[in-house]
Amino acid sequence: MISLLRICDLAIIDELEIELHPGLNILTGETGAGKSIIVGALDLLLGARASNDVIRTGAESATVEGVFSIRHLETLAILQDQAIADPDDVSTVVVRRVIARNGKNRIFINGNLVTATTLRDVTSRLVDMSSQHAQYALLDSSTHLDMVDRFGGCWGDREAFGGYFATYRRLQDELAALHKAEQQRAEREDFLRFQHDEIIAAKLKTGEEEELEADLVKLRNLERLRSGTSAVVGALDAERQSAVERLAFAEHRLRDLAAFDESLLPLLSRLESARIDISDIAFELSKYNATLDMDPRQLDTAEERLALIRKLKRKYGATVAEIIEKGRSIADELERFGTAETKIASLEKEIGVLYHELTQRASQLSSIRRQCSDRLDAAVTAELSSLAMQRCAFQTEISSLDPKHRATFGPTGHDRVEFLVRTNLGEGFLPLAKSASGGELSRILLALKAILLVADPVETSIFDEVDTGVSGAVAEMIARKLKLAAGQRQVLCITHLPQVAAFADHHLKVQKAVIDERTVTRVSILTPDERLEEIARMLGGLTVTDKARDHAREMLKNAG
Known part of the structure; x- marks a missing residue:
């Protein structure tokens, strides 16, 4: 209130x-x-x-x-x-x-x-409001279904149906989008699979590019490395007057001198260590030099591998690590493509279950509407009779949204509802817009409201x-x-x-x-006196006469 x-x-x-x-x-x-x-x-x-x-x-x-x-x-x-x-x-x-x-x-x-x-x-x-335009809204048959459902007490069932229907439409839209994307998906899958195969075939390893670049520097300068290390080995230990030979001579002389002064012994020890280190260096360089024999194809192989990496970098990423990550992301997308068909099948199954549920619920709603429409017709006809429309009859017509396909439904079921009225005995039933005058519409609206208010909280x-x-x-x-x-x-x-x-x-x-x-x-x-004056004004117009007051007084008395 x-x-x-x-x-x-x-x-x-x-x-x-x-x-x-x-x-x-x-x-x-x-x-x-x-x-x-x-x-x-x-x-x-x-x-x-x-x-x-x-x-x-x-x-x-x-x-x-x-x-x-x-x-x-x-x-x-x-x-x-x-x-x-x-x-x-x-x-x-x-x-x-x-x-x-x-x-x-x-x-x-x-x-x-x-x-x-x-x-x-x-x-x-x-609050329920009936405005000045409500009777004109009554001419719109799209409002009639709401009234029938309120009278029949099936509004809750209808809202539940609407929830299922919204899910059904959402899944249908999702399925349509998947089918529409199927051709594009197939084309993209082929493209991605080519990219994935190209990356996988390369068998890239993190840090590989840096290693290759270092190897190429070595391979391109192999002769210089070979001749250079030979010269160093010769200078250190392989030639007359080599560093090792001179250090050995120095070591022999210093050992003789240390016999006269023990303070020279630490220096002798250091000199001995230097001779040994240089001898080891010469030995290692000799071994290194021995490894510098190269297969002529090795340089070509390294250059081709580096060229491949740089080609892949132009297509897939700035570094080898990025290319590898790109391959993983492509694999993930391909896996999702692999689930697309499964998703479509799952959606089709879910839509089928929902369609069956909706069909049953729509039939139940329709059954309730048809059962209550007879009661509504009788009640409205009785109300109209009490409103001086004794020869008027009211009828609720329920038809399918699509007469050819009973299973076609919308958010409120598969029923279309329209109120018909017969205002003259012997005439047929016609839609309200074609048969009822303004005054008759007012009474039909009031009759419907009077009945619906009983069912409305x-x-x-x-x-x-x-x-x-x-x-x-x-x-x-x-x-x-x-x-x-x-x-x-x-x-x-x-x-x-x-x-x-x-x-x-x-x-x-x-x-x-x-x-x-x-x-x-x-x-x-x-106040009571003011009411009398107001009703007299409504009866008599601008000038309120005693006659109008008497009439107003009688009306108030009759109203009780």
Whole structure:
């Protein structure tokens, strides 16, 4: 139930606070007084799109706030799941929307910033609104399925079906993408396999390029190495007057001298070590020289190998290590390609299982709809009879989305629903758009609302000029329907008809005033005498006569 509505800087409303109560709350007032602004404010609280055009001239933002009381545990569970319930008062929900001129609009529930989706999810369980355009929306057959499912109590089954269907479509899209990429995949797989084979065939090793470059320097200078080392060996130990021979002579003389002075012994030891080292060096160089015999093909082989590495570097990476890593990444991609066929087969199997599940669930939904449609038809026909349409009959037509393929389905199943009506006895059933007048549409809408409200847990129903196109006795019948509905939930009705206003439990008048040369909207709850005057005005026009007052008094008396 809405207990309080606050509006600030919205259109011609500067500041307005409206207290609403259980029962039938009626809003009346002259055309242009601001009733539609109040309805618009309520619509914003229900999640309608906001435009900064509605901000009052001179203000930077508009604010709408509603205080709701809740009784249903389902709504409370949603608030708790979203962590936006008021821990101090779980039975109260405060919704606030701020529409800023700079476009930075914000939505709060119990002081918590939320999305428009969360707002609609919460408030749709609190309030049901029938706007001035609802009867025209009734002409759109796409709305009829929603009403049948609400009446049949299969909304939960339908949402579950929608979840399966969303998964089914996602998998279908994924499978289509895989098939579309199959040709490209095959071409790329051939290309990658060539690259992979080329890298693997090279049998690269980390550091190989540096080793080859060093080997090539040696191979290209082999003769210089051979002749040079021979000369060094000769100078050290193989020729007359070689270094080893001279060191041996020096060692012999120093040993003779050390016999006269022992302090020369360390020097003798060092000289001996130098002779031995140089002799070893000469021996090692001789061995090295012996290895310098080369197969003429060795240089060509090394140069070809280095050329291959440099070719691979131009294609796959700046270093041998990068080429090796490239080979690994290509191998990984090829492995994924190898699983593509498996993935396709897995998806096709999963889609098949889902299709079977969807087909069964769609058939179950269709069965529930067909069973409840007969009850809905009878109930609406009875309601219309009580609204002075005794010869009118209502019928729900359920057909397949694709008559040729029963298994074709959409997010709500495989049914198409359209309401038909027969307004004259002996005539056939026709779609609402082809057979019902404006007044008849108003009554059909009210009949549907009256029936759906029984199955709907919302605690507040808003009717914005639902009585359009009717008058007299029919208007009184509508008023009695609204009064009956208000016995089960809060009803807020905006009306121009005195017959409806007379049945109010709480009568609020909307009127314009000029304050400081600015037009503003004001709302006041009427006393019994003020109600009499307002209903008389609605009956008589600009001049309220005693006759109009008497008529208004009689209407109030009849309304009880």
